[in-house]
Amino acid sequence: MEEPRLSHRAAFASAGRDLPEESRARRTLVLAGLAHALHDGLTDMIYVLLPVWQAQFALSYGALAVLRGLYVGALAALQVPSGHLARHLNPRTVLVLGTLLTAVGYTLAGLSGGLAGLCASLALAGAGGSTQHPLASAAVSRAYGRTARGPLGIYNFAGDLGKATLPPTVSLLLTVMDWRAALWVMAALAAVVAVLIRCLMPPVAKPPVADETAAAETAAAPAGKSAARGGFGLLLAIGMLDSAARMGFLLFLPFLLQAKGASLTIVGLALSLVFIGGALGKAACGWLGARLGLLATVIATECGTAAAIAGVLALPLVPSLILLPFLGVMLNGTSSVLYGTVPELVTTRRIERAFALFYTGTLGSSALAPVLYGRLGDAAGPVWAAGAGALTALAVVPLMLLLSPRRCHLRILKDPES
Numbered sequence: 001m002e003e004p005r006l007s008h009r010a011a012f013a014s015a016g017r018d019l020p021e022e023s024r025a026r027r028t029l030v031l032a033g034l035a036h037a038l039h040d041g042l043t044d045m046i047y048v049l050l051p052v053w054q055a056q057f058a059l060s061y062g063a064l065a066v067l068r069g070l071y072v073g074a075l076a077a078l079q080v081p082s083g084h085l086a087r088h089l090n091p092r093t094v095l096v097l098g099t100l101l102t103a104v105g106y107t108l109a110g111l112s113g114g115l116a117g118l119c120a121s122l123a124l125a126g127a128g129g130s131t132q133h134p135l136a137s138a139a140v141s142r143a144y145g146r147t148a149r150g151p152l153g154i155y156n157f158a159g160d161l162g163k164a165t166l167p168p169t170v171s172l173l174l175t176v177m178d179w180r181a182a183l184w185v186m187a188a189l190a191a192v193v194a195v196l197i198r199c200l201m202p203p204v205a206k207p208p209v210a211d212e213t214a215a216a217e218t219a220a221a222p223a224g225k226s227a228a229r230g231g232f233g234l235l236l237a238i239g240m241l242d243s244a245a246r247m248g249f250l251l252f253l254p255f256l257l258q259a260k261g262a263s264l265t266i267v268g269l270a271l272s273l274v275f276i277g278g279a280l281g282k283a284a285c286g287w288l289g290a291r292l293g294l295l296a297t298v299i300a301t302e303c304g305t306a307a308a309i310a311g312v313l314a315l316p317l318v319p320s321l322i323l324l325p326f327l328g329v330m331l332n333g334t335s336s337v338l339y340g341t342v343p344e345l346v347t348t349r350r351i352e353r354a355f356a357l358f359y360t361g362t363l364g365s366s367a368l369a370p371v372l373y374g375r376l377g378d379a380a381g382p383v384w385a386a387g388a389g390a391l392t393a394l395a396v397v398p399l400m401l402l403l404s405p406r407r408c409h410l411r412i413l414k415d416p417e418s
Contacts, residue, residue, distance in 0.1 A: 024202045025143035029151050031201040032136035033158030035095060038193045039132040040159035041166030042102060042125070042186060044250075044275065046071060048167045048268050051254050052179050057115050061382065065251055065374030069367040070119050072247075074126030076363035082131045083138075083356040091135045091204040096194050098131025103190035110183035133363070134356035139204040141355075153282055156336040160279035163332075164272050171268020232342075232354065234403040239338050239362040241396050242302070244369035246331045249309055249389035250274070251370040252382040259382070260317035270324055277328020285333035297337055298400045304330035306390040313383055334396075335362075 050064050059067065086094045105125025112118045140155050141148040166186070173182040253274070254267045262270065281301075288297045308327035312320045342354050369392075377385035 028139050028143040028202055031197050032140050033155050035132050035136050036155055036159040037162030039129045041162030044163045045167045045170045047271055048171050061377040062374035065370040069371050071122040071126035072363055072367035074123045075129045076360050076367055078127050078130035079134050079356045079360040083134045086135055092201050095131050095135050096198045098128045099190055099194035101128030103187045106183045106187040110180040133359040137355050153336055157282040160275055160332055163275035164279055168268045168272040171265055234399055236361045238396050238399050240365035241392055242334050243362040243366040245389045245393040247366040248369045248373035249386050252386045255382050273324040274328040277325035278332025281329035281333030282336040284329055285337050298334055299397050301330050301334045302393045302396045305393040309390040
């Protein structure tokens with residue numbers, strides 16, 4: 001009776017191991033994209049719940065930002081520790097455990113009896129979500145190697161599909177059940193995704209430690225080493241400002257729309273329009289990047305972001321809703337281009353650490369910036385605070401002008417034959 005059990009266990013542990021390399025890479029991309037869609041959707045569905053929590057707990061804008069910041073703060077703070085844990089366990093196992101922890105966090109959030117319990121549960125859910133970005137993106141990068149830029153764009157596109165799907169789903173659920181039951185539905189979805197990753201995703205290769213990798217890393221020293229540090233630092237700063245502008249504005253979008261007369265269902269639809277635009281922005285920015293280059297693409301999207309925010313602030317409800325998909329293209333399109341640039345600025349064995357540091361910075365910015373914007377909103381009103389998001393987007397432009405020549409120099413050092 002024990003033999004079939006052992007056979008089943010062995011087959012379960014080697015899921016995807018006997019597939020051809022191309023099929024393994026494709027399956028890795030699909031499952032990593034599914035994880036990205038789930039976790040990004042669970043993160044951004046909080047925007048739909050903010051007005052509900054404000055009414056129930058009588059919270060200020062600053063307090064709402066702190067509430068969301070607990071989730072995103074835990075998400076950001078544990079990016080690097082998640083990468084370290086993956087060195088001892090298989091990255092796939094860490095990703096599964098993190099997804100299950102997110103499910104537990106949202107389950108407890110639905111069971112919480114007050115604000116303190118909700119805060120603790122959201123922080124727990126965010127801690128589970130910290131495993132997704134560094135491990136899933138690095139898994140895709142390792143599966144595709146030098147050709148990873150395109151698959152990484154698809155991976156980022158999947159995250160926007162989750163943002164476009166889960167927030168409106170929650171808004172619809174809120175019309176037939178209370179917010180606690182809606183969170184339980186989302187927790188069950190997270191548990192299902194965790195099982196799918198465990199059963200179907202191939203084991204993720206660990207970072208290479210071969211001597212030739214270390215030799216390749218030092219071949220461009222000292223000029224390449226200093227350029228890499230400066231280039232990655234600038235890229236990180238740009239990503240942090242981009243995240244701050246996006247999250248700062250999205251914090252106030254539901255309240256701006258409610259002031260124009262939108263219902264909670266319309267708010268959910270509006271967020272869906274933004275995130276659908278964001279998903280399209282991945283493809284649009286990929287097309288623009290291939291034709292205009294990184295510098296022109298990022299400058300265009302950040303200036304477009306500022307202009308679209310100004311339009312939403314000035315226009316009445318219906319024109320604002322029409323403008324939201326374009327705003328989503330501008331808001332989210334930049335991030336895909338920035339994520340795809342990370343592997344160009346680091347060596348192969350440092351990909352996990354680079355992604356972890358990049359996501360730590362960008363997610364940390366998305367957690368802290370809304371708190372600052374929230375205080376500005378309490379002092380000056382949501383319109384002025386949202387306008388500050390537009391100015392933050394414009395602050396990316398001078399940094400991008402500094403990054404572009406460094407990136408070109410690094411590409412020559414890393415691939416002198418190109």
